[in-house]
Amino acid sequence: MVTISKKKFKQSFETKMYSLYAQPIKDATNEQLLSVLCCVIKDIIAKRWIETNIDKEKEVYYFCIEFLLGRQLKSNLLNLDIEDSIRDGLKELGIELDDLINAETDPALGNGGLGRLAACFLDSMASLKINGHGYGIRYQNGLFEQKFVNGYQVEVPDNWLSQGAYFWETVRPNKAIVVKFEGEIELVKDNDRLKVKHKNYIPVMAMPYDIPIIGYHNDTINTLRLWKSEIQSRDFGQNTSNAKNYSGSYEDALAYKYYAEEISQVLYPNDSNYAGRLLRLKQEYFFTSAGIQDIIRKYRRTKQDIKSLQNKVAIHINDTHPTLCIPELMRILLDEEGLSWEEAWKITTNTISYTNHTIMAEAMEKWPIDMIKTLLPRIYMIIEEINRRYNLYLDDKYNDENKKQHMRIINWDNVNMANLCIVGSHSINGVAALHTKLLKKEVLRDFYEDKPEKFNNKTNGIAHRRWLMSSNPELSDLITDLIGDKWKKDTTRLKDLEKYKLNTSVLNRLDEIKHHNKEHLADFINNTYNVQVNPNSIFDVQIKRLHAYKRQLLNILNILDLYHELLENPNFDMQPRTFIFGAKAAPGYYLAKCIIKFINSVADKINNDPRVNEKIKIIFVENYGVSLAEKIIPAANIGEQISTTTKEASGTSNMKLMMNGAITLATLDGANVEIFEQVGEDNIILFGLSAQQVLDYNKYGGYSALDLYQSNRRIKRVVDDLINGFIPNMDSEGREIYNSLITYNDEYFVLRDMENYSEAQAKINKLYQRKEQWNRMSLMNIANSGIFSTDRTISEYAKDIWFKGCEINEKYIKL
Numbered sequence: 166m167v168t169i170s171k172k173k174f175k176q177s178f179e180t181k182m183y184s185l186y187a188q189p190i191k192d193a194t195n196e197q198l199l200s201v202l203c204c205v206i207k208d209i210i211a212k213r214w215i216e217t218n219i220d221k222e223k224e225v226y227y228f229c230i231e232f233l234l235g236r237q238l239k240s241n242l243l244n245l246d247i248e249d250s251i252r253d254g255l256k257e258l259g260i261e262l263d264d265l266i267n268a269e270t271d272p273a274l275g276n277g278g279l280g281r282l283a284a285c286f287l288d289s290m291a292s293l294k295i296n297g298h299g300y301g302i303r304y305q306n307g308l309f310e311q312k313f314v315n316g317y318q319v320e321v322p323d324n325w326l327s328q329g330a331y332f333w334e335t336v337r338p339n340k341a342i343v344v345k346f347e348g349e350i351e352l353v354k355d356n357d358r359l360k361v362k363h364k365n366y367i368p369v370m371a372m373p374y375d376i377p378i379i380g381y382h383n384d385t386i387n388t389l390r391l392w393k394s395e396i397q398s399r400d401f402g403q404n405t406s407n408a409k410n411y412s413g414s415y416e417d418a419l420a421y422k423y424y425a426e427e428i429s430q431v432l433y434p435n436d437s438n439y440a441g442r443l444l445r446l447k448q449e450y451f452f453t454s455a456g457i458q459d460i461i462r463k464y465r466r467t468k469q470d471i472k473s474l475q476n477k478v479a480i481h482i483n484d485t486h487p488t489l490c491i492p493e494l495m496r497i498l499l500d501e502e503g504l505s506w507e508e509a510w511k512i513t514t515n516t517i518s519y520t521n522h523t524i525m526a527e528a529m530e531k532w533p534i535d536m537i538k539t540l541l542p543r544i545y546m547i548i549e550e551i552n553r554r555y556n557l558y559l560d561d562k563y564n565d566e567n568k569k570q571h572m573r574i575i576n577w578d579n580v581n582m583a584n585l586c587i588v589g590s591h592s593i594n595g596v597a598a599l600h601t602k603l604l605k606k607e608v609l610r611d612f613y614e615d616k617p618e619k620f621n622n623k624t625n626g627i628a629h630r631r632w633l634m635s636s637n638p639e640l641s642d643l644i645t646d647l648i649g650d651k652w653k654k655d656t657t658r659l660k661d662l663e664k665y666k667l668n669t670s671v672l673n674r675l676d677e678i679k680h681h682n683k684e685h686l687a688d689f690i691n692n693t694y695n696v697q698v699n700p701n702s703i704f705d706v707q708i709k710r711l712h713a714y715k716r717q718l719l720n721i722l723n724i725l726d727l728y729h730e731l732l733e734n735p736n737f738d739m740q741p742r743t744f745i746f747g748a749k750a751a752p753g754y755y756l757a758k759c760i761i762k763f764i765n766s767v768a769d770k771i772n773n774d775p776r777v778n779e780k781i782k783i784i785f786v787e788n789y790g791v792s793l794a795e796k797i798i799p800a801a802n803i804g805e806q807i808s809t810t811t812k813e814a815s816g817t818s819n820m821k822l823m824m825n826g827a828i829t830l831a832t833l834d835g836a837n838v839e840i841f842e843q844v845g846e847d848n849i850i851l852f853g854l855s856a857q858q859v860l861d862y863n864k865y866g867g868y869s870a871l872d873l874y875q876s877n878r879r880i881k882r883v884v885d886d887l888i889n890g891f892i893p894n895m896d897s898e899g900r901e902i903y904n905s906l907i908t909y910n911d912e913y914f915v916l917r918d919m920e921n922y923s924e925a926q927a928k929i930n931k932l933y934q935r936k937e938q939w940n941r942m943s944l945m946n947i948a949n950s951g952i953f954s955t956d957r958t959i960s961e962y963a964k965d966i967w968f969k970g971c972e973i974n975e976k977y978i979k980l
């Protein structure tokens with residue numbers, strides 16, 4: 166294992182400070198100190214980083230259009246096991262480690278669950294010693310910074326590189342790759358073969374920025390390679406023979422610069438709604454082409470036969486954004502390696518696997534063929550040929566036109582990316598048991614019936630090192646005191662905690678720790694928002710992107726209902742509650758923004774009403790992201806997982822919260838189903854429609870929100886609050902929400918689940934008063950959270966997908 170003594174560390178730190186900044190330590194800013202510390206750590210790991218990248222066995226390449234890493238310093242120190250010596254060394258130099266930890270920027274290169282999952286996967290791949298690397302985009306601006314102004318979400322551009330650099334990254338100009346856009350394709354006869362010539366294309370340089378991904382106590386250091394788009398410098402104002410419509414003028418040079426740099430300029434701030442945008446398509450090809458070219462370049466250097474690629478390389482497509490990996494790999498195998506179609510197709514499909522992340526129709530990517538054809542002429546030809554051959558297969562096998570229509574890759578002048586992924590890969594997985602079942606039985610049924618062996622489930626997880634060990638050290642230490650530290654490498658051992666479920670002193674310790682965490686969060690809230698919250702109140706937490714299907718609306722309408730009950734009956738039995746929300750809305754998602762305004766307006770009213778504000782407080786944290794999640798989750802008593810059943814593919818905040826001892830309040834949706842199976846009905850609070858009921862409503866109708874509204878006094882009361890001025894200053898937003906519920910018949914069954922939800926909340930109110938029982942539930946949640954570590958998820962990917970049939974698979978089967 167790499168390591169460093171305190172003495173050596175202090176020396177290196179001072180030397181680096183002089184060479185980087187030519188100043189004494191006492192003059193340095195926290196940012197400078199942090200940059201020096203990052204350099205010292207990179208020096209410590211440099212040799213191991215290089216050695217890990219000398220490929221010995223099969224490598225996994227994980228393509229994802231977002232990686233939501235979170236701050237790296239603390240987790241790197243934890244994984245390297247050098248936190249203590251560094252903390253002490255810094256202290257002797259007069260520096261507080263925690264100040265540097267907090268000085269790090271939190272790169273928001275992802276929207277939410279998808280990007281965070283990819284980050285947790287990198288952590289687990291390294292910790293399981295898998296040579297697994299990430300490929301993504303180095304966005305100049307990540308997800309916008311959210312501010313609230315008069316309760317409205319305002320989006321400020323995220324400027325995570327404002328410090329001039331990201332201290333963990335290493336740029337590698339010698340590994341840059343050219344990605345070609347637009348132009349024309351010419352097929353030239355060359356002896357017996359057709360040679361493909363791409364003329365008049367626009368070259369864009371993909372510049373790799375590498376971030377080390379450090380395994381836990383194991384010397385493995387993998388790489389997250391993020392590509393930045395740049396001009397190909399020799400073409401800037403000089404050799405412009407390739408660029409279309411390029412006269413060599415200054416204006417053209419600028420236009421070219423803009424064209425190239427725009428591609429990695431900004432993260433598309435939407436992870437669920439489909440909107441066709443040329444720029445997004447450029448981004449998708451940009452990073453998949455760079456990644457695939459990079460993989461093949463590295464493979465060629467090993468001098469192995471290209472036909473054995475699948476033995477050395479596994480390529481994983483996370484959701485459909487990297488779909489173009491499939492035609493891009495085909496392009497290289499056909500045009501550069503000169504393989505036949507059949508050979509190339511076999512290698513491609515055996516190398517690539519795909520994870521589906523949603524069943525929501527509007528989030529299924531489809532691209533107009535004209536757009537692909539113009540932007541990526543050669544890629545389009547290949548997609549067309551994949552489609553042509555697949556259609557022959559379908560026509561041969563099926564008569565049902567409807568079914569075939571549904572399965573075609575090109576349909577209605579669109580390329581259906583999910584269909585291309587399914588046809589072009591050897592494994593398709595969903596992300597929780599219910600999600601995979603719905604894929605098989607509903608959304609992808611025809612594909613499943615055609616090739617059932619390709620389909621499998623891989624329930625998501627979370628990196629317990631970040632989400633428990635690093636963010637909740639007190640709880641982590643208690644667990645180790647009770648059951649030893651083997652759980653850190655094998656989280657199923659958390660189960661050993663169950664033997665303390667009747668041990669009052671352990672339950673009290675658990676309660677104390679939760680209370681400490683709540684005090685810390687209360688201080689933070691007080692300092693940041695100037696709102697006093699009571700650490701003895703129930704901390705009820707809903708943190709996730711704002712989307713109608715996640716139903717923050719259900720939560721806030723129930724809070725309004727409680728408010729009315731308290732006003733009508735001041736003796737109403739209610740434990741004090743602090744409702745905590747954290748959520749960003751996509752900038753163009755008007756309803757979601759109305760809901761933000763609504764929550765903020767209700768918060769404003771209730772928090773300032775002395776008749777109730779000892780009982781209810783509502784905190785909507787600004788700019789929710791990984792760092793805030795790390796503060797909030799250890800302090801949560803309740804995790805709200807209240808999506809419309811069938812809509813949440815998995816969810817992962819549910820796992821983070823349970824692992825930190827929160828009780829899950831949930832519909833039986835996504836991975837909540839598995840949480841329920843793990844903890845049993847005594848340790849989770851369930852409510853709401855079943856998946857079957859939702860499917861039936863969607864298929865046969867029969868739900869009337871208006872009827873409910875008219876017949877249920879309490880529902881009517883809170884729905885009317887949207888439009889009757891009771892909550893001030895939200896006429897048009899209130900009307901918008903009202904219409905979504907009443908006029909458009911409540912697509913997400915908010916009102917349908919309302920009564921049931923309110924009962925579940927009342928049950929929690931009672932349970933919390935039986936403190937020992939509550940603490941026992943909390944303990945049972947922690948004890949049964951082990952299977953939700955991404956170590957489990959990744960070992961399943963390894964043995965069932967990436968290394969299936971490989972010798973080294975042995976290693977993962979044993980995990």
Ligand SMILES: *Cc1c(COP(=O)(O)O)cnc(C)c1O
Nearest residue numbers: 277278709790791794816817818
């Ligand atoms: C875990 C996480 C998510 C995912 O939350 P869900 O409730 O599963 O949607 C989103 N954002 C951040 C910052 C996270 O850490």
